[in-house]
Amino acid sequence: MTETSLRCLVTGASRGIGAAIVDHLDSRGHRIALTARGREGLEQVAAGLGQPSLVFPADATDPTTPARVRAQIDAAWGGVDVLVVNAGEGIAAPLARTDDALWDSALSVNLTAPFRFLREFVPAMVDQGFGRVVVISSVAGKVGAPYISAYAAAKHGVLGLVRSVAAEVASSGVTVNAVCPGYVDTPMTQRSIETIMARTGRSEAEARATLEKQQPIGRLITTDEVAGAVSYCIHDSGALNGQSITIDGGGVQS
Numbered sequence: 326m327t328e329t330s331l332r333c334l335v336t337g338a339s340r341g342i343g344a345a346i347v348d349h350l351d352s353r354g355h356r357i358a359l360t361a362r363g364r365e366g367l368e369q370v371a372a373g374l375g376q377p378s379l380v381f382p383a384d385a386t387d388p389t390t391p392a393r394v395r396a397q398i399d400a401a402w403g404g405v406d407v408l409v410v411n412a413g414e415g416i417a418a419p420l421a422r423t424d425d426a427l428w429d430s431a432l433s434v435n436l437t438a439p440f441r442f443l444r445e446f447v448p449a450m451v452d453q454g455f456g457r458v459v460v461i462s463s464v465a466g467k468v469g470a471p472y473i474s475a476y477a478a479a480k481h482g483v484l485g486l487v488r489s490v491a492a493e494v495a496s497s498g499v500t501v502n503a504v505c506p507g508y509v510d511t512p513m514t515q516r517s518i519e520t521i522m523a524r525t526g527r528s529e530a531e532a533r534a535t536l537e538k539q540q541p542i543g544r545l546i547t548t549d550e551v552a553g554a555v556s557y558c559i560h561d562s563g564a565l566n567g568q569s570i571t572i573d574g575g576g577v578q579s
């Protein structure tokens with residue numbers, strides 16, 4: 326199997342970080358299966374690709390999704406070499422207003438769904454003796470912050486998943502790593518900007534500046550910068566395993 330023939334699955338592939346990861350993989354000559362809930366966004370991203378692709382609209386939180394997606398990719402391509410678990414949602418609330426439904430929702434998409442994708446795809450990668458798994462966590466997976474207790478718990482938890490699975494498969498040719506971005510310029514961050522505007526009466530520029538200042542480099546991270554780190558994890562020779570790479574301009578140092 327050559328690098329140029331890698332068969333990839335990217336979740337949350339229809340916009341933002343996921344769409345940038347798809348572009349990077351496509352530019353390396355890989356085939357990509359794209360999944361997210363909305364078909365239209367997936368088809369728009371797929372239409373711009375140079376390599377063959379597959380599109381699977383599905384909710385990542387549905388327990389049947391990983392097996393259904395895998396069965397369809399196996400039927401088309403005979404297996405998967407690269408799994409990028411990117412689908413996630415930023416959910417914010419003060420602790421006292423974090424009710425059970427919000428907690429469950431944050432953990433469902435950001436922690437339980439990644440667990441189910443890894444459980445479905447990693448054993449077959451071990452059997453074939455090669456695989457690259459990258460999970461998009463967050464700086465909120467490394468440090469806590471106000472109003473994100475459920476999201477931070479999920480993003481911390483997913484790093485525990487990554488580290489444990491990486492240790493479990495270390496001798497198999499499969500690597501499992503995480504990328505932890507700060508605030509990235511995506512539709513998710515645009516929603517955070519709109520929430521700040523609504524809660525504080527600040528202008529869009531002021532609200533955006535609030536988030537920009539949280540990165541020591543004074544700007545939002547680009548989707549391309551995150552995709553570059555994901556690409557590094559995928560194309561590494563195999564010694565990078567169980568790591569979580571922070572892409573936040575130097576705020577969280579490890």
Ligand SMILES: NC(=O)c1ccc[n+]([C@@H]2O[C@H](COP(=O)([O-])OP(=O)(O)OC[C@H]3O[C@@H](n4cnc5c(N)ncnc54)[C@H](OP(=O)(O)O)[C@@H]3O)[C@@H](O)[C@H]2O)c1
Nearest residue numbers: 337339341342361362363384385412413463508509511513
């Ligand atoms: N933006 C940031 O500042 C930032 C920082 C750190 C970490 N992250 C993480 O990076 C990842 C991507 O974030 P983003 O900023 O690119 O978000 P985004 O712009 O909102 O895109 C999210 C993607 O995930 C899909 N998605 C969301 N919920 C899903 C579900 N239940 N099932 C299947 N697909 C789902 C969305 O498509 P549909 O809505 O059509 O399903 C979309 O393709 C997330 O895990 C996020 O937590 C983001």
